Each structure stands twice: as structure tokens, then as C-alpha cells.
Amino acid sequence: MAGSAGLAPTLRIAGLGRSFGRVEVLRDIDLEIGPGEFVGLMGPNGAGKSTLIKVLDGVYPPSAGTIRLGAQQVPSLGASPLVGFIHQDLGLIDGLTVADNLRLGQSPLRLVGPVLNRPAERAAAARALAAVGLDLPVTGPVGDLSPGEKALVAIARAFARGARILFVDEATSTLPPPDAKRVVAALRAMANAGSTVVMVTHKLSEILGATGRVVLLLDGRIAADRSTTGLGRAELVRMLASHEKGAAGPAGDPRPGPADPAAGGPGRTLLRLDGAHGGRAGPVDLVVRAGEVVGLTGTPGSGLHDVGYLAHGSLRPSRGTRTLAAGVRTALVPPHRETQGGFPDLDVGVNLTVSALRRFRGAFGLLARRRERAEGQRLVTRLKVRPADVGTEFRLLSGGNKQKVIFGRALLREAGVHVLCEPTRGVDVAARAEIYALVRRLPDEHTGVLVVTSDAEDLLAVCDRLATVSDGTVSDFRPVDDLDETALEAVL
Amino acid sequence: MTLFADDAATEPPSTAPSVPLARPAPSRTLAQSRAFGSSLTFLAFLAIFAGYSVWLGDRFLDPGARLLNLHQNVPVLLIALAAMITLVAGKFDLSVSSTASLTAYLAIGLRTEQGLPFWAVLVACLAVGVAVGLVNGFLVEYLSINAFIATLGSGGVILGISSVYSGGGPLIPSGPRAVPGWFDALGSFASRPPAAVVWAIAAVACAALVRLLGAVVPSRWDRTRSLAARTVAVAAAAALVVVGLDVPSWSGGVSWLTFLLLVVATAMWVLLELTAFGRGLKASGANPEAARLAGIHTRRHVLGAFVLGGVLAALAGVILAATQGSVAPDLAGAFLLPAFAAAFLSTVVFSAGAFTVWGTVIGGVFVVWVGQGLIVGGLPNTWTDIVNGAVLLIAVSLSTVVRIARR
Ligand SMILES: Nc1ncnc2c1ncn2[C@@H]1O[C@H](COP(=O)(O)OP(=O)(O)OP(=O)(O)O)[C@@H](O)[C@H]1O
Ligand SMILES: [Mg+2]
Numbered sequence: 001m002a003g004s005a006g007l008a009p010t011l012r013i014a015g016l017g018r019s020f021g022r023v024e025v026l027r028d029i030d031l032e033i034g035p036g037e038f039v040g041l042m043g044p045n046g047a048g049k050s051t052l053i054k055v056l057d058g059v060y061p062p063s064a065g066t067i068r069l070g071a072q073q074v075p076s077l078g079a080s081p082l083v084g085f086i087h088q089d090l091g092l093i094d095g096l097t098v099a100d101n102l103r104l105g106q107s108p109l110r111l112v113g114p115v116l117n118r119p120a121e122r123a124a125a126a127r128a129l130a131a132v133g134l135d136l137p138v139t140g141p142v143g144d145l146s147p148g149e150k151a152l153v154a155i156a157r158a159f160a161r162g163a164r165i166l167f168v169d170e171a172t173s174t175l176p177p178p179d180a181k182r183v184v185a186a187l188r189a190m191a192n193a194g195s196t197v198v199m200v201t202h203k204l205s206e207i208l209g210a211t212g213r214v215v216l217l218l219d220g221r222i223a224a225d226r227s228t229t230g231l232g233r234a235e236l237v238r239m240l241a242s243h244e245k246g247a248a249g250p251a252g253d254p255r256p257g258p259a260d261p262a263a264g265g266p267g268r269t270l271l272r273l274d275g276a277h278g279g280r281a282g283p284v285d286l287v288v289r290a291g292e293v294v295g296l297t298g299t300p301g302s303g304l305h306d307v308g309y310l311a312h313g314s315l316r317p318s319r320g321t322r323t324l325a326a327g328v329r330t331a332l333v334p335p336h337r338e339t340q341g342g343f344p345d346l347d348v349g350v351n352l353t354v355s356a357l358r359r360f361r362g363a364f365g366l367l368a369r370r371r372e373r374a375e376g377q378r379l380v381t382r383l384k385v386r387p388a389d390v391g392t393e394f395r396l397l398s399g400g401n402k403q404k405v406i407f408g409r410a411l412l413r414e415a416g417v418h419v420l421c422e423p424t425r426g427v428d429v430a431a432r433a434e435i436y437a438l439v440r441r442l443p444d445e446h447t448g449v450l451v452v453t454s455d456a457e458d459l460l461a462v463c464d465r466l467a468t469v470s471d472g473t474v475s476d477f478r479p480v481d482d483l484d485e486t487a488l489e490a491v492l
Numbered sequence: 493m494t495l496f497a498d499d500a501a502t503e504p505p506s507t508a509p510s511v512p513l514a515r516p517a518p519s520r521t522l523a524q525s526r527a528f529g530s531s532l533t534f535l536a537f538l539a540i541f542a543g544y545s546v547w548l549g550d551r552f553l554d555p556g557a558r559l560l561n562l563h564q565n566v567p568v569l570l571i572a573l574a575a576m577i578t579l580v581a582g583k584f585d586l587s588v589s590s591t592a593s594l595t596a597y598l599a600i601g602l603r604t605e606q607g608l609p610f611w612a613v614l615v616a617c618l619a620v621g622v623a624v625g626l627v628n629g630f631l632v633e634y635l636s637i638n639a640f641i642a643t644l645g646s647g648g649v650i651l652g653i654s655s656v657y658s659g660g661g662p663l664i665p666s667g668p669r670a671v672p673g674w675f676d677a678l679g680s681f682a683s684r685p686p687a688a689v690v691w692a693i694a695a696v697a698c699a700a701l702v703r704l705l706g707a708v709v710p711s712r713w714d715r716t717r718s719l720a721a722r723t724v725a726v727a728a729a730a731a732l733v734v735v736g737l738d739v740p741s742w743s744g745g746v747s748w749l750t751f752l753l754l755v756v757a758t759a760m761w762v763l764l765e766l767t768a769f770g771r772g773l774k775a776s777g778a779n780p781e782a783a784r785l786a787g788i789h790t791r792r793h794v795l796g797a798f799v800l801g802g803v804l805a806a807l808a809g810v811i812l813a814a815t816q817g818s819v820a821p822d823l824a825g826a827f828l829l830p831a832f833a834a835a836f837l838s839t840v841v842f843s844a845g846a847f848t849v850w851g852t853v854i855g856g857v858f859v860v861w862v863g864q865g866l867i868v869g870g871l872p873n874t875w876t877d878i879v880n881g882a883v884l885l886i887a888v889s890l891s892t893v894v895r896i897a898r899r
Contacts, residue, residue: 312785314784314785329787330787331787332785332786332787334782334785339781339782340779340781340782340785341782342779342782343774343775343778343779343782343783344778344779345778345845345846346774346775346778350771350774350775354771354772354775354783354786354788355786355787355788357768357771357772358768361768365767366762366766366767367766367767367768367771369766409786413787
């Protein structure tokens with residue numbers, strides 16, 4: 001089974017292009033990827049990474065170019081049993097067991113007639129999991145697994161189906177660092193065993209730490225394609241930045257400093273949770289004051305995001321109390337943008353202003369649509385959303401651009417307490433720096449911020465003090481100033 | 493909070509990236525523009541009518557007869573708008589036709605049987621609409637019952653109430669307690685506003701068209717040029733229509749009821765497009781979870797949609813009583829399918845995928861006309877339902893195919 005079928009065939013892509021209407025999203029893509037290669041695919045939001053993978057999968061036919069697998073020319077790779085694709089949603093069914101999920105898309109193991117051979121299926125499932133270094137009861141439902149384990153199950157499934165070439169689109173962007181490390185390590189091991197892995201990521205450390213080759217996609221073209229041996233972090237940042245203004249990013253100055261140094265520390269209390277219970281979280285004691293950025297971290301299964309919902313008010317405490325200072329609004333960036341974030345069929349402008357319509361009341365209480373459009377367009381430009389047009393349907397945006405729009409929506413609300421869950425999930429290096437700068441400018445004498453994230457970089461970049469959430473409870477807070485990345489990892 | 497006040501100061505001096513990240517917006521040809529794509533079904537209908545005109549000549553191009561079709565279908569179209577508003581909120585209201593049947597009974601019965609003054613009758617009917625909407629909304633939003641099942645059930649109960657009330661028989665107003673004369677007149681095709689009203693409406697429609705065409709003209713044209721081009725185009729088209737269809741001769745033929753429909757539709761359009769409530773409704777329909785997390789009171793919005801739908805359905809029932817002059821059991825029952833057909837047709841007539849007010853009205857009217865054309869051409873009346881169903885299926889599949897092909 002897994003890991004025994006030998007080397008992957010060489011993949012040759014020549015002159016590949018894809019247009020939507022008149023917009024060329026991909027052009028002249030030439031790539032040759034041999035067995036055992038671990039390729040990191042990078043590029044800013046909207047560069048065409050996901051589109052490239054979807055074209056290879058056969059979701060969209062290419063408008064130009066050829067794809068060859070070994071000696072054979074194929075219309076797409078999706079039909080080949082040798083090639084596996086893991087899109088961001090992973091494609092697992094939460095209600096089914098791990099073993100059943102691993103069996104999906106494979107011919108069933110039969111005992112007699114239509115009766116399934118359950119023990120053999122379970123054994124095969126356990127073997128597939130072992131191949132990616134996972135040891136789990138295969139009879140439990142997938143819904144109970146942590147996000148990292150789910151990603152590993154998806155990878156195990158791809159290889160168990162016989163894939164020798166694997167494409168992974170941002171599987172690690174939703175994972176907390178330890179889980180992300182495990183997933184990358186599993187992919188590395190597969191590449192070492194002779195498989196080919198192509199991984200889309202925005203994380204520099206993953207490119208430098210695990211991949212052997214980096215392909216930089218810019219504006220639908222390959223802007224750079226080189227080996228990572230001898231490539232340093234600074235040089236990689238320069239590679240990205242050379243094509244993009246302001247992409248110095250987190251490698252530069254991670255903390256631009258508070259917006260108003262004269263403010264002299266946090267002010268009045270805006271939000272207070274006392275012994276609040278809700279979802280998997282509780283009891284939670286938490287205070288957000290004006291002028292500060294409070295950070296919370298932990299693994300998503302620990303009730304981390306439920307604390308965010310409690311603070312935002314979308315989750316009512318079943319026990320304990322939540323007190324919001326008089327006249328204070330809250331705004332939320334929800335953690336799961338695909339399901340909780342956007343209105344796919346409505347346009348970007350509507351998606352941006354939906355939380356702040358009271359600001360656009362005009363004559364007779366009707367919406368001042370021109371002003372609303374103009375404000376939306378301003379934010380689209382500011383956050384460098386691509387395409388830079390408020391009339392685009394939200395569902396057509398790339399993942400990172402969706403995230404920018406949802407972040408922009410929270411900004412427009414002009415709330416007193418901003419609850420930002422995973423604010424930089426899936427955004428590129430430049431947008432990350434931009435979001436950090438915007439978050440640093442939020443706190444003032446009327447405004448406080450709560451950042452709920454599993455991304456350590458967010459915490460170091462914007463937070464004044466932070467705590468960890470485990471088993472639904474919040475630890476003691478400590479100031480971020482006396483922490484660096486390694487000390488932080490120790491805290492986690 | 494002054495988040496954007498100092499944008500100019502903090503923005504890097506050059507906003508143009510060194511590599512043009514965003515390609516200049518490609519100038520689109522007419523055939524590729526989104527506006528053209530989403531009005532394809534509309535144009536297909538016009539093509540059918542042009543075909544009818546050639547085939548049947550004046551027997552189809554008879555403005556009086558076509559306006560009569562419109563007049564007779566006002567209750568259906570009001571029910572269609574009632575169905576549409578809950579569809580916008582992502583829900584289903586199958587009780588609309590039963591509500592209309594009930595208020596049709598009440599409109600005549602409360603007057604002739606119970607002897608209430610007529611204004612009280614009207615208030616009672618609208619109150620029934622509000623109550624039905626509140627019950628439906630409560631079942632769906634607060635008890636989380638599937639809207640399909642909840643409104644199927646409540647629709648059954650409402651229909652039952654109307655049979656209990658009427659004893660299962662028809663009601664014919666007569667004697668001293670008859671409905672007021674103006675109510676009877678409202679239902680009649682012969683009572684019409686002055687022609688000037690029609691011309692005023694036509695002028696507003698033309699102005700709206702000029703605005704709408706803004707989506708079609710090449711984006712590189714400046715404002716004056718674009719405005720001039722659009723005005724000329726609309727004026728030319730209007731002149732063509734006025735002369736070609738000899739509008740002055742029949743412009744006095746629009747009934748009060750049709751006028752009422754236009755007023756209701758305009759009010760609904762304003763509500764959906766220009767108010768925060770309408771925006772919240774659309775958001776709740778598009779993604780309820782995201783709407784809730786974005787700070788929209790989705791429950792209140794959906795409840796509001798059910799109430800509005802109930803009121804519109806109640807109004808449709810009252811008007812149905814006015815057009816018929818008498819009521820029979822489940823008078824509006826047969827309207828449920830055409831009403832939903834019109835509402836769904838609106839997702840393809842003017843837009844790509846969204847329910848719209850004007851799409852519902854125009855889609856509903858066009859379907860009627862397609863059927864009428866065939867009937868004028870010799871098809872027996874009994875074929876109407878087949879034609880209606882077929883038109884809906886063809887229109888929806890056509891635009892789906894086109895949308896997929898344009899991906
Ligand atoms: N079906 C479509 N129709 C029109 N435009 C599309 C469609 N799909 C994608 N695009 C556009 O193509 C561009 C590339 O999108 P893609 O999803 O490939 O970006 P990406 O590199 O994966 O970005 P991210 O890092 O944000 O995920 C975007 O500008 C997007 O809006
Ligand atoms: Mg992507």
C-alpha cells in the first residue's frame with residue numbers, strides 16, 4: 001500500500017494559461033517537477049496559486065498549454081490515480097469515521113457479495129495513518145479530530161489512494177504551529193520516499209525549513225524558480241519584496257509600536273468577562289481596556305475561538321457574566337472565513353459595509369449608496385484587495401483577498417472592542433504587515449482590541465499582553481515586551 | 493476613532509506598485525458585459541414577443557388585451573412578491589396563497605355577514621396578514637422549524653380557518669350590506685387613472701433605464717459622454733416604442749389596480765435596495781451565520797420578511813375579492829405555483845442568481861403573455877399550466893447553461 005509503489009513520474013507543464021473572461025489569471029507557466037521534489041509555491045494573494053492547482057486538477061480547463069505526466073500528455077491530472085489534491089477545505093466528511101473517510105473514493109474491500117470487510121478496512125486505515133506518523137483510533141468520527149490531525153488524515157488518504165504526486169493548497173494556514181510542523185514533516189517524509197509534493201504556503205519558515213525548491217508566482221506568471229539550498233530568510237523576503245512594495249513584512253520591524261505613545265497605558269475598561277461559560281470555553285475571566293491590544297492563543301480545540309465569540313457577544317454566556325461599557329459596539333473577524341465570513345454571491349462592496357450601514361444613512365433614512373460605494377472602494381485600495389473593484393462578487397476572490405475584505409468589514413464598523421480571530425489567516429506577507437499596522441492604530445482612548453489567534457507571529461507583532469487558553473480557561477496574562485519568539489513558544 | 497483620517501499622510505508617496513499588480517480593467521465588448529449576460533433572458537422574451545407579432549400580428553399586439561392580462565394577474569403578482577421577499581431572506585413561505593384565500597373571504601364576509609364598516613374590514617385583513625407572518629416567523633426563526641414544513645402546516649391551518657369561516661361555500665355580496673362602490677370599481681379594468689399618470693411613470697422608467705445603462709457603456713468614456721450616449725439611446729428607444737406601438741392611443745388603458753401594483757413594487761424595491769433592512773435581509777439570505785457574526789439581527793430580519801410577505805398576501809386576497817366580486821373556497825390556491833414561478837424567474841430575468849422585485853413583476857407578466865400568445869394562436873385554454881411550467885424551466889435552464897458556458 002502506501003509508500004511501496006516507488007517513484008513518482010516527472011510532471012512537465014508547458015505554456016499553461018487560464019483566463020476568466022478577459023482577465024488572464026495564469027499565463028506561460030512552465031514547470032518541470034521530478035520525483036522526490038518538495039516544491040513550495042509562493043506568491044501574493046490573488047497571484048493565481050489556487051487557480052493553478054485547480055487547473056491541474058481539472059476543475060477549470062486550461063486556456064492554453066500542455067500538461068505531461070511522465071511520457072504521456074494529459075488534459076488534467078485530476079483523473080490520474082497517481083496524483084492527489086488537497087484543497088483548503090480538505091474534503092473530509094466530519095460525520096464519518098476516520099476509516100470510512102480513508103475509504104472514500106476507493107473500491108470497497110468486500111467480504112462476500114455486497115458485505116464489506118470492516119476489519120480489513122480498519123487495518124488498511126491504520127496502515128495509511130501510520131505512514132504519515134499518525135496514531136489514532138480509526139473508528140472515531142473525523143469531526144472529533146484536531147485541525148492538524150484532519151490535515152494528516154487527508155494526506156494519508158491521498159497517499160493511500162496511490163498518489164505519488166501531491167498538491168496541497170494552504171493546508172497549514174489554518175493550523176496552529178505545532179500541528180503545521182507535523183503536517184510539513186509528514187509531507188517531507190513522503191518526498192524523501194520518492195513522492196512529489198507541491199505545497200502552497202505564505203509561511204516563509206515552511207519554505208526555508210522543509211522545501212527543496214521555491215516557485216514564486218506573481219501576477220499569474222512564474223517570477224522566480226530556484227532551489228532553497230543556501231537561501232536565507234532575508235533573501236527570500238527580498239525575492240518577495242523585489243516585486244512588491246512594502247513587503248518587508250514581519251522580518252523587518254514586527255512591532256511598529258502603539259499608535260499613541262503619549263496615551264500612557266490602558267484606559268477605562270470596555271469589556272469584562274467574569275466566570276463566563278460558553279461553548280467549550282469557561283470559566284473565562286477577561287478584561288479588555290481602551291488603548292490596548294490583548295492577545296489570546298492556544299489550540300483551536302481548546303475553546304480558544306469560543307472565548308472570542310463570548311467577548312464579541314455572538315455567544316451568550318450560559319453561566320457567568322459579560323459586561324460591556326455603555327455605548328460600546330463590538331466587531332468580529334470570525335475564524336473560519338469560508339463558512340462564517342462572507343456573502344459569496346453579494347459583491348465586495350456589500351460585504352465590506354454590511355456591519356456599518358448606520359454610517360451610510362442619508363436622506364429619509366435611506367442608504368447613501370454613492371458614499372457607501374466610495375468608502376468601500378477606499379478600503380479596497382487601502383487593503384490592496386485584488387481585483388480592486390467593489391463590484392466583484394465575493395466568491396470570485398482568492399482566499400487571502402477574502403480575508404482582507406472581512407478584516408476591512410470589522411474596521412468599518414468603528415467598534416469600541418474589536419475581536420479579531422485569526423486576522424491574518426491566509427494573507428500574504430505584504431498584507432500581513434498592512435494588517436498589523438492597521439491593528440496597531442486601532443487602540444485609542446475609546447477602543448480596545450482582542451486578538452484571538454493560533455499564529456504566534458500575530459501575538460508578537462501587535463499584542464501588549466497575552467495569555468493562553470487551554471481546556472477553555474484563560475491563563476494569567478503577561479506583557480509581550482519581555483517575550484521573544486522562543487520564549488513565546490515555551491509559553492505555548 | 494480616526495482610522496482613515498490620516499490616510500494621505502501615511503500612504504506611501506507612490507501608490508503605484510513597481511510591477512503592475514492589477515492589470516488595467518480590460519474594456520469589455522457589449523456581448524461580454526455582465527449587464528448583457530444577466531439580461532439575456534429578458535431579451536429572449538422580447539424575441540419571443542417579436543416572433544408572436546410577426547405570426548399573430550394585431551391579435552397579439554393588442555395593447556388593450558395585454559393590459560387586461562396584466563390587470564387580471566395583479567393578485568398573482570402580489571402573491572409572487574410576497575413569496576419573493578421570504579426567498580430573499582433564504583426562506584420559503586408556502587402559506588401565501590392560503591392567506592390570500594382567507595383574506596378574500598374576510599374582505600367580503602366581514603362586511604356582508606358581520607356588518608363591519610369597510611375600513612375595519614381592511615384593517616382586519618391586513619392584521620391577519622401580520623399575524624400569519626408573525627406565526628410563520630416565530631415557527632421558523634425561534635423554534636427553528638424548517639420553513640418549508642412550517643409554512644406548509646400554517647398554510648393548511650389558514651385554509652382550514654377560511655373553510656370553517658365560510659362553511660365551505662361561496663360568498664356573494666348582496667343587499668344593504670354590500671361592499672362600497674369604490675371597492676368594486678377598483679377591481680374593474682375600466683377604472684383608470686388619467687393618462688398623465690401613465691406618462692409620468694413612463695418618464696421615471698426611462699430615467700431609471702438611463703441610470704441602469706451605466707453598467708453597459710465602456711468604462712473609458714467620461715461622465716458627460718456616457719450620460720449623453722445613454723440618454724440618446726433611451727430616448728430613441730422610447731420614441732420607437734411610442735410610435736411603433738402607438739402608445740398615445742392606449743395610454744389611458746392602464747387600470748388603477750395595475751397602478752397599485754407598480755406602487756407596491758416600487759416601495760418594495762426601495763425597501764430592498766435602499767434601506768439597511770433590505771441589505772440585512774439579503775445578507776441573512778446569503779449566509780445567515782456570517783450575517784449574525786457581522787452584527788445583523790438575522791431573526792428580526794427574517795421575521796420582518798415573513799410579516800411583510802403575510803401583509804402582501806393579505807392585500808392580494810383583498811384585491812382578488814375586488815376583482816371577482818364574490819369569493820369561492822381556496823380562491824387563490826391555484827396561484828401558488830405561478831407566484832413561485834415568477835419569483836424564481838426573477839433570478840434569471842435581470843440578474844444572475846438574485847431574487848429581484850422587478851424581475852418578479854416582469855417575469856410574471858411575460859410568462860402570462862407567452863401563454864396568451866399561444867392561446868390567441870389557437871392553443872386551448874387548458875394548456876396554460878403546461879406553458880407556464882415549460883417557460884419557467886426553459887428560462888432557468890437557458891440562463892444556467894449560459895452562465896456555466898461563460899465561466
Ligand atoms: N472563477 C473565477 N472568475 C473570475 N476570476 C477568478 C475566478 N477564480 C479566480 N479568479 C481570480 O483569479 C485571481 C487568482 O486567484 P487565486 O485564487 O488563484 O489566487 P491565490 O494565488 O490562490 O491567492 P491566495 O493566496 O489569496 O489564496 C484572483 O484575482 C481571483 O479573483
Ligand atoms: Mg489560494
